[in-house]
Amino acid sequence: MTSLASHTHAGRREISAAQRWRLLAPAAGALLLLSLCVLYVLNGYATIRSMDADAAAQGKAIISGPGDPAHRDIPQALAMATGSWYDDGSYIGEVHWYPFMTPLVVAWYMVATGEPLQSAYRIGCMLISMASLPALAWLLSRYVGRLAYLALAAALLLALYWPSNSNYPAGSSMAAFFLFLGLAASAFERVGAARCNGWMFAAGLSAGWLALWHGASFITASAVVAALMGFRVLARWGEQRWRALGDPALAAAGLALGCAPLFLPQLLRYGHLQQADVARLFINPVLYGDGKNTAAFLQLELLPKGLDAALPALFLITLAVARSRRMWLRSAPLLISYVLGVGLGQLGFIMNGADFPWLVALANRFIPSPPHTFAWIAITVLIAARCVAVALLLFYGVAGLRWAARRWAWQPPQWLLPTLLSAAMVGGYAWLLGHMPSQGTGHIEYADQELFQFAEGVSRIAGPQRSVYTASWAGQREIFDLMPFKVPLLHSPLHSNPYLDQQHVQDEYYLGTPPRFASSFSEVIERNHVGYALTMPGELNVTAQLCGGQPVLRSAQGYTLWQLHPPCRVPTFSAAQTSAPDDRLGLIASESAAGLTIQGLKPGAAQSFVSFPAVDVRGGEIVSLTFTGRMSGPAAESCLTPQADFLSGGRPDGTMFVNFSYPADGQIALQFWLATPVSTTTITPKLGFRSSCFDHGQSIVVENIRVAHEAAHH
Incomplete structure (x- = not known):
């Protein structure tokens, strides 16, 4: 009797230990991941402060490099921080037209902490990049459940992924894209269930939300949601046709709701949606050269080669061996996204070439975003697939150990495996916490500190209601890249508002060549809200001279900001x-x-x-x-x-x-x-x-x- 009671009591203790693992593992993993994220933020903040101090000691200021950050994100962040939530960052009277979530996060941080714009932008990008860690853990949990935190630690230790602190949209959207892939995986897995309306709506909403981050991510996610809707219709058409159509309608509603903050202001302001072909058809020379590389196109250059292909191949082999319909459905978002990313990304190799003229014509007419942005989608999905492959190896490894124990009639204590997994998880995160990889800095440049302070003064004096005319196009970039201000025309077609009508372009030329409109000089000044003229060292400006310009700010290098006082005179x-x-x-x-x-x-x-x-x-x-x-x-x-x-x-x-x-x-x-x-x-x-x-x-x-x-x- 005593022996039987002892055995029963011990069995209860062993079962209780296994249950505690199932209950506590997610909480412990979340706590370890939270610790990693907190340390990441602290290290990132310290790195940014240290770089700023080193630059200041050399008479320099750190700015975000030209391109997407300087010409779109930073002007938009400044506009939002001053309360103009839907305004174009560069033009008075226009609305935003480009994904704005990164600027919004930066604006929130500026308002909450009083941080200056340029450093707030780098801190904001660091915080957004950190969020990709829990987002990736969420994606892995769709495949391996409680093992996701251990799988993430293993993937990080194998250097399969580490946040980049990128200040380009393709990089800063990774957390949102991982989140979408996880939601879409759950929705696909339930596509044949009697009810999955909540998951369908969530997948659509997260896809629409990607429009606020990155164009190619939104387009790719929309294609995945379209496939999800089609699968749902096919799965339920013969049983409940109202549900077969109702759930896809919910996904479409979520998609529309998610992207509304970006597209609705454009529709209300301009009456239609429009893209700039000069940006849509941009061929990134770093990736594609001159866009006439037929050999790279035919060789599928974007596909991984050699050892880089090992884990993705293992992922596909695992899907094939598992023979699980649920696993294939769960992986559908990854597969669809990768095929679309590679397919559209490859077009960049031939879009300026003479080969395949019919394909080039179709690509130039219909490709919705620059090819390199889809190539980045393929890279992002490849990162996710490699991490999922590691997670599945871990999952099937644990399952294999259990099978082997049953096969050889060995009954280890039920606490043994949970203890080993817990120890591995704690050890993995402890190593990461003690050996944090170095952080990236995004695309940055160094500017003269005095010139940077002058640019800050120009931006502060002009404010959000007056634009600054710069006679020199190069001169606009020299100052605008340091600290943005409103302009009559942004001399960067890749980053300028695509709705901008020809009147703005003509007015910009007129400001530099007054005789073409001498009788309506003041009208053009007022139409473009021009309150100031900016001149380069040693330069005088006709507009400033004719409109009673008075110098209000000068730099040590000779840059001068002139305040205009219309009406403007006409010289003889x-x-x-x-x-x-x-x-x-x-x-x-x-x-x-x-x-x-x-x-x-x-x-x-x-x-x-x-x-x-x-x-x-x-x-x-x-x-x-x-x-x-x-x-x-x-x-x-x-x-x-x-x-x-x-x-x-x-x-x-x-x-x-x-x-x-x-x-x-x-x-x-x-x-x-x-x-x-x-x-x-x-x-x-x-x-x-x-x-x-x-x-x-x-x-x-x-x-x-x-x-x-x-x-x-x-």
């Missing part, structure tokens, strides 16, 4: 002199009584222009230059580039460029005004040409230039 000119061309460079041309006829550019010429005799000027005066001639030919327009080289005592003192799109067939009377730098004593006018000027045999005759000086004014 006198002392005009006319000159014929006196030199040409890099041009195929012939002289005649009618003038200098330009037929094209010499192959390989680094520069191409017609120059005119030098003209003496007074520093700080406004000069009118009028180029005359004729153009003829079948092209719709001609691209001329007037310029003026400034000289001070015979030494170079800068150059001014003006870009025009001019009617291609008719008389040329191309006039623009310039304000000479205060140190300039001589200018050399030139007329440059873009290669497109001579497409289809267009001919240009250059006759002369008229130079007039502004009469004295009071």
Whole structure:
């Protein structure tokens, strides 16, 4: 009796130990993962602070590099931090049109902590990147349940993944994409169940939410949800047709609800949705070169090769060997996403090529996002698949041990396996906590500290209600990249609002060439909310000169911010002199009584222009230059580039460029005004040409230039 009671009591203790593992393992794993995330944030914060201090000691400031961060995310974050939640970050009166979740997180952090914009952006990207760890654990739990935390530790120890702190949308969207893959896996697994409406809606909602993070992720997730809806209809059509259609409708509703914060403001403001082809068809030269690599396309360059393919292959083998319908359904989101990512990503290798013309035409017409963004989807899914492969190895390894114990009639204590798994999990996270991999810094650059402070001043003074006109395109980038401000036109077509109408483009040109609209100068200033003009070192600005500009901020390098005070005056000119061309460079041309006829550019010429005799000027005066001639030919327009080289005592003192799109067939009377730098004593006018000027045999005759000086004014 005593022996039997003892045996029964021991059995209860053993069963209780196994139950405690099932109950406590998820909580313990979550606590260990939380500890890892907290340490990640602390290390990331310390790294950012240390880098800022080192840069400051060298007279530098750290900024996010040009491209998506500087031209889209950071302006949007600043707008949101000042309460303009739906405004375009660069344009007054426009609404946001690009995924904004990263800027929103940064804006929240700025408002909550008072952190400056540039460092807040890097901290925000670090926090978002950290969130990919619990999101990946969630995805793994869809496959191996309680073993997910141990599987994540194993994957991290094997260096299959580590957050990158990326400040590009493809990287910052990884947490949201992992979350979606997990929800979609659960929805697919239940696609044949009597009820799965909650999972269908959640999958659709998380797919729609991806639109707020990254375009290619949203498109890929939408394709997965479309497949999910189709599977649901096929699975339930013969039994409950109302449910077969109702659950997909819920998924579609979730998708629409998730993406509404991005698309609804655009529909309300513009009445339609629009993409910029220059951005959609961008070919990333780092990945694709010139986009004419047929060999890489045919060789499926984006597929993993050699050892890199081992774990993905193991994942597929596991699916095949398991012969589990539920496992295949659970893996459908990974498989669909990867096929779509590789398929569309591969197109980047041929989109500028002459091979496969029908495929290139289809790709250029219908591809919804740049090819490299889909290549990144394939990389993200590959990371997830490798981690899932490790998780499945662990899962089937544990199952194999249990089978072997039964096969050999060995009955180990029931607490043994839970104890070993717990020890492995604690040991794995302990190693990670003690040997944290180094953190990435995203795409950053170093700027002069004084110039950065000047840019901060420009942004602060202009505020959200006034834009800043910069005569030099390069000059806009020099300051705008350091700290954003509102502009009449963002000189980065890849990152500019695709709804921007031609009026904005024309107005920007008009601000640099006032004679084309002298009678409505003030109207253009007000229409674009221009309150300030920004000039480069040694430069004067016609707009600032004519609109009563007063300098309100200067940098040590000579950058100046001028406040404008419309109405703007219209100058009068006198002392005009006319000159014929006196030199040409890099041009195929012939002289005649009618003038200098330009037929094209010499192959390989680094520069191409017609120059005119030098003209003496007074520093700080406004000069009118009028180029005359004729153009003829079948092209719709001609691209001329007037310029003026400034000289001070015979030494170079800068150059001014003006870009025009001019009617291609008719008389040329191309006039623009310039304000000479205060140190300039001589200018050399030139007329440059873009290669497109001579497409289809267009001919240009250059006759002369008229130079007039502004009469004295009071």
